[in-house]
Amino acid sequence: MGPGRWLLPVRLAARLGPLFRFAMSAGRYAPSPSGALHMGSLLAALGSYLQARGQGARWLLRIDDLDTPRVVAGADRRILDALTVFGFRWDGDVLYQSARRAAYACALDALLATGRAFECGCTRREAQAGVKGIEGPIYPGTCRDGLPPGRLSRSLRLRVDESPLCFVDAIQGRHCQILSRDIGDFVIRRADGIAAYQLATVLDDAHQGVSEVVRGADLLSSTPRQMALQRNLGLPVLSYGHLPVLVDADGQKLGKSRGALGLSADAIADQLWCCLDLLGQNPPDTIRDAAVPRVMRWAIDNWNIELVPRVQTLDAQVYQRSSSQRSGFAQ
Numbered sequence: 001m002g003p004g005r006w007l008l009p010v011r012l013a014a015r016l017g018p019l020f021r022f023a024m025s026a027g028r029y030a031p032s033p034s035g036a037l038h039m040g041s042l043l044a045a046l047g048s049y050l051q052a053r054g055q056g057a058r059w060l061l062r063i064d065d066l067d068t069p070r071v072v073a074g075a076d077r078r079i080l081d082a083l084t085v086f087g088f089r090w091d092g093d094v095l096y097q098s099a100r101r102a103a104y105a106c107a108l109d110a111l112l113a114t115g116r117a118f119e120c121g122c123t124r125r126e127a128q129a130g131v132k133g134i135e136g137p138i139y140p141g142t143c144r145d146g147l148p149p150g151r152l153s154r155s156l157r158l159r160v161d162e163s164p165l166c167f168v169d170a171i172q173g174r175h176c177q178i179l180s181r182d183i184g185d186f187v188i189r190r191a192d193g194i195a196a197y198q199l200a201t202v203l204d205d206a207h208q209g210v211s212e213v214v215r216g217a218d219l220l221s222s223t224p225r226q227m228a229l230q231r232n233l234g235l236p237v238l239s240y241g242h243l244p245v246l247v248d249a250d251g252q253k254l255g256k257s258r259g260a261l262g263l264s265a266d267a268i269a270d271q272l273w274c275c276l277d278l279l280g281q282n283p284p285d286t287i288r289d290a291a292v293p294r295v296m297r298w299a300i301d302n303w304n305i306e307l308v309p310r311v312q313t314l315d316a317q318v319y320q321r322s323s324s325q326r327s328g329f330a331q
């Protein structure tokens, strides 16, 4: 086949570029480099990977290294290495959020200039004097109409309203919030000058062309805030699926710092099998000892998001018992 045969499709694709981008969906995984990958993060990575690859979509990686006090040197490399060993293959370059500060500053300026955001001079204690919302106290609105005399700007907040924000989550079903009632005007630039998680996430999802976000259900209640930012910034609204997260006996999400359920290099297929099992995919026993590419192939070919348990948490202990009996798991 001569090179000329490609010319027409290439030209067409270039002309229809925006349309192609719209049609081609992409998923992403965005770990923070604050520790090693563990069973909880593997579960989230796998759910996001299979939802993208199962549709033939791209899967992108982003390192959430904005919260510099929490960043552990070298953790990004270790996460990428672990993902590779577990059979993940990502598209394009890894995006580091620390390289995107200028874009965040630009968006923050625009939100401030149009009055969609306002400067807040309150200390953490003052900001927490409001009534209780679903994630802590609701900002009492002290600086909404301008900084009180003598106060200096500390953080930037998005002005929210009482319109309901609803979406249908691919796993958890319909979810609605009224931001003014449930959350309040929320911080988009922290007092230490760092762009807040919500703002950076929304800008980077749009920048990377992400169309569907699959992540842990601990972020379910963040989604309406991200939708509000998408609206205010004129960005596309995305599809969402929130996976159950692994929790310990106290109901706490498995933390990287707790060291629970670390991953073992000895039984990779087995750990993938266990994640598939937790995600409701009914993996056959025959792939439990198979080579990693074969396990991943089976997982991609058979992925069905409708089988994922429609719960927000899964008890890690149940899993820990069955897996340690079998593979002598590193814990």
Ligand SMILES: [Zn+2]
Binding pocket: 119, 120, 121, 122, 141, 142, 143, 144
């Ligand atoms: Zn304030």
